[in-house]
Amino acid sequence: MPLAIEQVRRMRGGAQSQLMHCEDGAYYIVKFQNNPQGTRILVNELLGARLGARLGLPIPAAAVVEVRESLVEHTEDLVIQLGRGRARCQPGMQFGSRYPGSPADTVVHDFLPDEQLREVVNLGDFCGMLAFDKWTCNTNGRQAIFFRAKDESRYRAQMIDQGFCFNAGEWNFPDAPLRGLYPRHRVYESVRGIESFEPWLARIESKITEAVLDEVYSEIPPEWLGFDHGAIEKMLEQLLRRRKLVRELIVSAWKSSAQPFPNWG
Ligand SMILES: Nc1ncnc2c1ncn2[C@@H]1O[C@H](COP(=O)(O)OP(=O)(O)OP(=O)(O)O)[C@@H](O)[C@H]1O
Ligand SMILES: [Mg+2]
Secondary structure (H helix, E strand, C coil), X not given: CCEEEEEEEECCCCCCCEEEEECXXXXXXXXXXXXXXXXXXXXXXXXXXXXXHHCCCCCCCEEEEEECHHHHHHCCCCEXXXXXXXXXXXXXXXXXXXXXXXXXXXXXXXXXXXXXXXXXXXXCHHHXXXXXXXXXXXXXXXXXXXXXXXXXXXXXXXXXXXCCHHHCCCCCCCCCCCCCCCCCHHHHCCCCCHHHCHHHHHHHXXXXXXXXXXXXXXXXXXXXXXXXXXXXXXXHHHHHHHHHHHHHHHHHHHHCCCCCCCCCC
């Protein structure tokens, strides 16, 4: 488990995450247990990252990052801004999403202009990610980061922010046609029909088993779950059943007024 040794900077966004340097030499975007979106988003992030990786989706490596009290005490910026006041970031086990390389060498973008977006090396992964977001009922729009790896001239996308999968802290699945789509529909230009999603649908059904869910569940730090293990077990059972629903959910996105797939006839 990586140990945080230094805070680098605050990140934008509702969870008020922090870029942190860890003892293993890597950098992580850390979301704290007492973030304003609730502790369950840490569970969602870890589950999302582990399950996405099983499906071969480009999600940054995820880890449980330890932040010790002494670091919080000595770092003025390790605070959560609340409506009126502020609270110190709670020490202990947090969620970390690995930064690609180091911030000094790699520039990370939240958005790309259309021209460069079309050239992204792994643009097809947005289809896989949509299948994932439909399956997990991500109630936020899909979010990605873009960067150039050392030996590549084109941008690569990684999928970030799984905090609102399973409907954030609700752990229910209020499906709706436009949920989980990437706001720039250009990324779905290659879609010609449901067959564009079939390889991903097949992976969800074959790679996600009860044993896999048990394994990722066992990795969640108990303090993220409080005393309520019933809620997550119920949610995971539903998730297992929902594997068969994804095809239908994608079709209803296609039929929606937003027409997210310009080339699906
Ligand atoms: N693995 C990563 N590598 C580099 N940058 C990252 C990574 N994960 C997140 N970020 C950056 O941190 C920002 C905040 O991350 P994220 O979207 O997960 O947090 P958030 O607080 O849930 O945001 P919001 O609530 O506004 O959607 C992102 O906009 C992105 O720029
Ligand atoms: Mg976000």
